[in-house]
Amino acid sequence: MSAPPGGRLRREDALERDRTDPLASFRDRFELPEGLIYLDGNSLGPPSVGMRARIESLLADEWGRDLVASWNRHGWFRLPERLGARIAPLLGAGEDEVIAADSVSLNLFKLLAALLRRPGSRGVVLAEATNFPTDLYMAEGLVGLLRESGAELRIVPPGDFEAALGPEVAVATLTQVDFRTGRKHDLRRLTAAARGAEIPIVWDLSHSAGAFPLHLNDDGVEFAVGCGYKYLNGGPGAPGFLYVARHLQQSLDSPLSGWMGHRSPFEFETRYRPADGMRRFLSGTPGILSMVALEEGLRTFEGVDLAALQAKSEALGDLLLGLAGERLGEFGVEAASPRDARERGSQVSLRHPDGYPVMQALIARGVVGDFREPDLLRFGFAPLYVRYADVWDAVESLREVLVREEHREPRFRDRNPVT
Amino acid sequence: MSAPPGGRLRREDALERDRTDPLASFRDRFELPEGLIYLDGNSLGPPSVGMRARIESLLADEWGRDLVASWNRHGWFRLPERLGARIAPLLGAGEDEVIAADSVSLNLFKLLAALLRRPGSRGVVLAEATNFPTDLYMAEGLVGLLRESGAELRIVPPGDFEAALGPEVAVATLTQVDFRTGRKHDLRRLTAAARGAEIPIVWDLSHSAGAFPLHLNDDGVEFAVGCGYKYLNGGPGAPGFLYVARHLQQSLDSPLSGWMGHRSPFEFETRYRPADGMRRFLSGTPGILSMVALEEGLRTFEGVDLAALQAKSEALGDLLLGLAGERLGEFGVEAASPRDARERGSQVSLRHPDGYPVMQALIARGVVGDFREPDLLRFGFAPLYVRYADVWDAVESLREVLVREEHREPRFRDRNPVT
Numbered sequence: 012m013s014a015p016p017g018g019r020l021r022r023e024d025a026l027e028r029d030r031t032d033p034l035a036s037f038r039d040r041f042e043l044p045e046g047l048i049y050l051d052g053n054s055l056g057p058p059s060v061g062m063r064a065r066i067e068s069l070l071a072d073e074w075g076r077d078l079v080a081s082w083n084r085h086g087w088f089r090l091p092e093r094l095g096a097r098i099a100p101l102l103g104a105g106e107d108e109v110i111a112a113d114s115v116s117l118n119l120f121k122l123l124a125a126l127l128r129r130p131g132s133r134g135v136v137l138a139e140a141t142n143f144p145t146d147l148y149m150a151e152g153l154v155g156l157l158r159e160s161g162a163e164l165r166i167v168p169p170g171d172f173e174a175a176l177g178p179e180v181a182v183a184t185l186t187q188v189d190f191r192t193g194r195k196h197d198l199r200r201l202t203a204a205a206r207g208a209e210i211p212i213v214w215d216l217s218h219s220a221g222a223f224p225l226h227l228n229d230d231g232v233e234f235a236v237g238c239g240y241k242y243l244n245g246g247p248g249a250p251g252f253l254y255v256a257r258h259l260q261q262s263l264d265s266p267l268s269g270w271m272g273h274r275s276p277f278e279f280e281t282r283y284r285p286a287d288g289m290r291r292f293l294s295g296t297p298g299i300l301s302m303v304a305l306e307e308g309l310r311t312f313e314g315v316d317l318a319a320l321q322a323k324s325e326a327l328g329d330l331l332l333g334l335a336g337e338r339l340g341e342f343g344v345e346a347a348s349p350r351d352a353r354e355r356g357s358q359v360s361l362r363h364p365d366g367y368p369v370m371q372a373l374i375a376r377g378v379v380g381d382f383r384e385p386d387l388l389r390f391g392f393a394p395l396y397v398r399y400a401d402v403w404d405a406v407e408s409l410r411e412v413l414v415r416e417e418h419r420e421p422r423f424r425d426r427n428p429v430t
Numbered sequence: 431m432s433a434p435p436g437g438r439l440r441r442e443d444a445l446e447r448d449r450t451d452p453l454a455s456f457r458d459r460f461e462l463p464e465g466l467i468y469l470d471g472n473s474l475g476p477p478s479v480g481m482r483a484r485i486e487s488l489l490a491d492e493w494g495r496d497l498v499a500s501w502n503r504h505g506w507f508r509l510p511e512r513l514g515a516r517i518a519p520l521l522g523a524g525e526d527e528v529i530a531a532d533s534v535s536l537n538l539f540k541l542l543a544a545l546l547r548r549p550g551s552r553g554v555v556l557a558e559a560t561n562f563p564t565d566l567y568m569a570e571g572l573v574g575l576l577r578e579s580g581a582e583l584r585i586v587p588p589g590d591f592e593a594a595l596g597p598e599v600a601v602a603t604l605t606q607v608d609f610r611t612g613r614k615h616d617l618r619r620l621t622a623a624a625r626g627a628e629i630p631i632v633w634d635l636s637h638s639a640g641a642f643p644l645h646l647n648d649d650g651v652e653f654a655v656g657c658g659y660k661y662l663n664g665g666p667g668a669p670g671f672l673y674v675a676r677h678l679q680q681s682l683d684s685p686l687s688g689w690m691g692h693r694s695p696f697e698f699e700t701r702y703r704p705a706d707g708m709r710r711f712l713s714g715t716p717g718i719l720s721m722v723a724l725e726e727g728l729r730t731f732e733g734v735d736l737a738a739l740q741a742k743s744e745a746l747g748d749l750l751l752g753l754a755g756e757r758l759g760e761f762g763v764e765a766a767s768p769r770d771a772r773e774r775g776s777q778v779s780l781r782h783p784d785g786y787p788v789m790q791a792l793i794a795r796g797v798v799g800d801f802r803e804p805d806l807l808r809f810g811f812a813p814l815y816v817r818y819a820d821v822w823d824a825v826e827s828l829r830e831v832l833v834r835e836e837h838r839e840p841r842f843r844d845r846n847p848v849t
Contacts, residue, residue, distance in 0.1 A: 042494050055498040063489050066719070070482050074666055075461050078798065079474040087666060114714025116688035117536065128575055140700055145689035145714060148702040152687035156547055159579040166700060190698075240715065247493055247506060247718035268571035269535035270564035279609075279803060281559055281585060283567040295533025295564060296659065299666035300485070301717030379497065384698060 020334055022407075025399040028326070033319045037395040040311045041244075048378045048401045048408075053190075053218055053358050053391025056244035056308060065307040069300065090302040091271075091293055097309040098243065098252050101317070102216070102235070103226035108257050110289035111239065111305060112297065115217055115251040116145045117267065118236040119184065121292055122213045122253065124153055125263040126182040126234070127162060134161040137183040137210070139172050143190050146215050150184065169194075173201070176208040183210050188218035188356030191383050193328075193348040195219075195356045199230040206231065217241060220252075222357035222393065223324045224317035233259055242357070242393055243312075245305030253292050260288050269294035311395055320394050325352035327392035327402055331359045334406040342413040347387055361388045371423035372412045378405045439753055441826075444818040447745070452738045456814040459730045460663075467797045467820045467827075472609075472637055472777050472810025475663035475727060484726040488719065509721040510690075510712055516728040517662065517671050520736070521635070521654070522645035527676050529708035530658065530724060531716065534636055534670040536686065537655040538603065539568045540711055541632045541672065544682040545601040545653070546572065546581060553580040556602040556629070558591050562609050565634050569603065588613075592620070595627040602629050607637035607775030610802050612747070612767040614638075614775045618649040625650065636660060639671075641776035641812065642743045643736035652678055661776070661812055662731075664724030672711050679707050688713035730814055739813050744771035746811035746821055750778045753825040761832040766806055780807045790842035791831045797824045 029035060042058050043049055049057060073081040082088050094111035102109060112118060123136060134157075136150045147166060154162040167175045176183065183205050187196050198214065205212035214235040219225055221242030227235060233256045239249030255263065264285060270276045271293035274284040285291035332346055339361070347360040363369050363386060370382040380390040390405065412418055448454060460476050462468055468476060492500040501507050513530035521528060531537060542555060553576075555569045566585060573581040586594045595602065602624050606615050617633065624631035633654040638644060640661030646654060652675045658668030674682065683704060689695045690712035693703040704710035751765055758780070766779040782788050782805060789801040799809040809824065831837055 044495055044497075047497075049497060051498045055493075057497060058489055058494050063486065063494075066485055066489060067482065070477060070485060074474075075477050075482075076463055078463075078466075078468060078476060079470045079800070080793075080798075081666070113532070113536070114688065114716075116714030117532070117686060120686060124575055144692075144695075144698045144700065147700055148687045148689055148692060149713075151702045152683075152685040155683070155687075156543055156575065156685040157579075160576075247500070248715045248721070249717065251714070264571075264574070266571040266575040267536060267539060268567045268574075269533065270567055273563075273567060276563075277803075279563045281563065281566055283570045294568075295535030295670070296667045297533075298668065298717040298720030300719040300723050302667070304719050374499075379499075381498070384696075 019337055020330070022400065022403045025330070025403040028399040032323065032399070033316060034323055034394055037311065037315065038398065041396045043396060046377055048405050050378065050380045050390040050392065050397065050401070050405060052393035052396070053222070053241050054381055055240055055247055056242060056393060057396070058246065059244060059308055059311050061310065062246070062304065062307050066300065066304060069303050087299050090299065090306065091297060092289065094250070094302065094306055094309065095252060095289060097306065098220065101220055101224065101312060102254055103224065103228050104254055105228070105257060107288055109252055109254045110292055111250045111252045111302065112293050113251060115215065115236050115238045116149050117294070118251045118253045118292070119146050119213060119215065120149045120153055121265040121267050122234050122236065122255070122263070123150055123182055123184060124266045126211045126213070127153065127157065128266070133179050133181040134163055135180045136162070136164045137172070137175055137180045138164065138166050139169050139185055140166050141169050141189045141191070141194070142184065142186040143215055143217060146184060146186060173204050176205055176210055180208070180210050183212040184215065185212065186215040186217070188358065190218060191347070191387055192360050193356045193358035195354055198225070198232055202231050218356050218358065221312065223321045227254060232256070239305045239308070243305065244308035246301065246308060249301055249305040249308065250297065253289065255289065255292070260291070265292050265294070267294040271296060315395070323394035324357040324392055327394065327397055327399065328352055328355055328357065328359045330399060330402045331390060331406065334403065335361055338406055338410050339413070344413070357392045357394065359390050362386045363388060365418050367426070368418035368423040369412060372417040372420065373409055375423070376408045376412065378408045438756055439749070439822070441819065441822045444749070444822040447818040451742065451818070452735060453742055453813055456730065456734065457817065460815045462815060465796055467824050469797065469799045469809040469811065469816065469820070469824060471812035471815070472641070472660050473800055474659055474666055475661060475812060476815070477665065478663060478727055478730050480729065481665070481723065481726050485719065485723060488722050506718050509718065509725065510716060511708065513669070513721065513725055513728065514671060514708060516725065517639065520639055520643065520731060521673055522643065522647050523673050524647070524676060526707055528671055528673045529711060530669045530671045530721065531712050532670060534634065534655050534657050535564045535568050536713070537670045537672045537711070538565055538632060538634065539572055540684040540686050541653050541655065541674070542569055542572055542601055542603060543685045545630045545632070546576065547685070552598050552600040553582055554599045555581070555583050556591070556594055556599045557583065557585050558588050558604055559585050560588050560608045560610070560613070561603065561605040562634055562636060565603060565605060592623050595624055595629055599627070599629050602631040603634065604631065605634040605636070607777065609637060610766070610806055611779050612775045612777035614773055617644070617651060621650050637775050637777065640731065642740045646673060651675070658724045658727070662724065663727035665720065665727060668720055668724040668727065669716065672708065674708065674711070679710070684711050684713070686713040690715060734814070742813035743776040743811055746813065746816055746818065747771055747774055747776065747778045749818060749821045750809060750825065753822065754780055757825055757829050758832065763832070776813065777808065777810045779809070781805045782807060784837050786845070787837035787842035788831060791836040791839065792828055794842070795827045795831065797827045
């Protein structure tokens with residue numbers, strides 16, 4: 012939606028865009044509070060309309076009635092791969108290449124460790140400073156554990172990553188979408204660069220999966236992890252997922268080798284024998300409430316046109332950037348995200364020196380984004396439920412906050428531990 | 431409840447015992463299917479009466495209404511320590527010595543790794559063949575990762591454990607209650623033996639916590655992990671817990687160092703700095719549905735008399751062993767659990783050569799225990815909801831299965847992946 016020649020973007024234009032949006036009906040799949048503009052699905056997706064009934068049924072008809080027999084009778088034991096099969100199409104992956112388990116952090120540890128411990132492996136884990144911090148912390152924990160073997164974590168600025176793909180690097184890891192700025196890495200190009208240097212690369216797709224379509228098979232991606240509670244709508248702290256290209260699965264051994272990854276967990280053998288395929292990346296018993304919630308959340312994607320998802324993700328971000336340029340520049344608001352939608356995830360960040368209280372004042376008006384240090388106002392666009400008019404109204408509210416200097420109210424200055 | 435002199439145990443005696451049971455009213459806290467005798471709470475505890483309403487409220491009033499703001503507004507961020515504080519009294523531990531996180535498997539990995547990597551640490555992880563298998567698998571994964579540093583897993587028969595506490599051992603781990611036979615280790619004695627050899631020992635209390643009171647502080651226990659979905663009634667795959675004696679917490683670094691264990695997770699620093707106290711043992715974002723369910727499940731213990739819990743746990747097992755001796759011996763049923771209640775967890779296992787189909791036939795009659803290879807009929811006694819009459823009726827049903835040879839029906843021979 013570009014502005015009419017010589018004209019400014021109007022709310023009517025946004026409403027018209029919503030009327031012709033091929034994804035408009037998907038919004039009905041969500042339970043969103045009346046009147047709230049929710050632009051924080053990149054932090055926590057909202058519940059689907061069917062969520063409460065599904066969980067009620069899990070509690071009453073599965074756990075409550077059939078108790079321990081539910082592991083077989085209701086397929087709890089197979090939830091990790093059932094969820095994987097639902098996530099796979101969003102990733103451009105085979106159903107048997109994805110599994111849901113644990114958290115992003117733990118899943119990354121499994122893959123980094125498995126790749127670092129290959130026979131003859133070199134010692135450096137290469138990461139980028141813009142990776143999501145927990146990824147860096149997990150890599151730090153891993154190399155700390157292996158310090159006597161010469162393992163080392165090397166964190167480089169984004170611009171230095173490709174040059175750092177040297178012979179001492181055992182494994183590299185990148186987060187595709189920068190959680191601060193929304194800058195999106197080119198999966199295909201960087202995967203090719205790493206593989207060209209014979210370095211396996213593990214992608215963190217937490218801010219990618221469900222926001223826009225991925226093409227992991229076509230792009231030559233071999234290893235990835237991601238998050239269930241953002242764009243996949245799986246609920247707070249939903250399990251994460253792992254992706255490993257089919258032909259590489261049997262070559263990797265997870266060091267977090269719990270009984271759920273055992274080939275025959277109910278033989279209760281003394282020695283570990285990894286399961287075939289993706290189940291070898293499971294560890295302990297999964298939280299079934301959280302797994303079932305993720306399964307229900309993933310149903311919001313049933314029948315989605317992935318090309319429309321991509322187009323709407325880009326258009327929503329373009330709209331916010333366009334409106335911010337027109338209407339917010341005079342208040343010292345600047346764009347922190349790439350202008351080119353192809354270089355951006357489904358997120359736009361704006362800068363303002365009073366970012367924290369500005370975001371609190373905006374939230375008080377019913378427009379939910381979030382703040383990231385030091386000065387970032389962050390807005391996420393989940394194409395299944397965010398409307399073009401929401402973006403227009405969000406910018407209007409932000410303008411009103413700044414016009415009226417609402418962010419100067421003392422109540423908006425107190426920091427919460429989590430925002 | 432011993433038999434009257436020269437007489438046999440009667441159902442009336444069991445009913446009388448239920449009438450005077452100081453824990454009898456706790457059964458009303460659970461939603462148990464009408465007519466079912468549930469002796470598998472050592473595998474999966476049942477839902478509490480308040481569970482459905484609590485989860486409904488979580489979905490509607492927290493996640494659904496307040497969305498991402500719930501992390502602060504509804505205290506999601508503090509659930510790990512809130513749950514730890516509820517578990518602590520059952521362990522005989524301080525509230526700040528316990529935290530809920532991840533799974534038993536992962537929590538054991540954290541502690542074993544942290545202890546193995548201490549400066550100057552020796553290389554052997556000592557375990558026992560009767561440890562729960564996932565504990566052995568996790569230790570195997572850990573030493574596999576550290577094989578270049580000379581790490582090694584040594585698994586010894588139970589009788590050899592104390593003799594194996596040699597100078598090459600860096601850390602030992604034991605499961606207190608043998609999941610097969612119910613044999614209970616003496617926490618105090620074995621902890622003293624290990625500590626006497628200057629070897630830290632990590633206890634797995636999965637089949638202990640909530641079944642009978644523990645006295646970790648008094649017994650000198652320094653490290654433990656355990657399970658939320660068995661006697662703690664937290665729901666399928668509920669989070670596990672960790673216990674670390676207060677004075678040792680700051681000396682340990684978890685290698686699974688995710689952002690939830692960071693001192694300032696929302697500063698998004700590049701480098702990991704562990705939180706003070708037990709939070710340093712957190713890793714990724716916890717599954718909030720599963721955490722809240724565990725919190726609700728733990729409420730079933732509010733106001734419980736721990737001495738009564740201990741006494742009833744022992745008496746239920748004694749009753750089953752007594753009845754089995756009187757009424758099942760002629761069918762080839764033998765006790766596989768210690769006769770002395772002080773040497774037994776809250777579980778009794780019986781042996782029968784046709785154990786698998788016998789258990790299936792018993793379950794078809796509405797008496798739920800489980801089967802463990804090769805020939806074990808396993809019955810768990812959760813003192814909060816199992817009645818003495820349940821034990822009497824379970825034995826009577828088992829006798830009828832054997833009298834009528836119901837277990838010979840072909841439908842009881844098919845194996846399920848999980849039982």
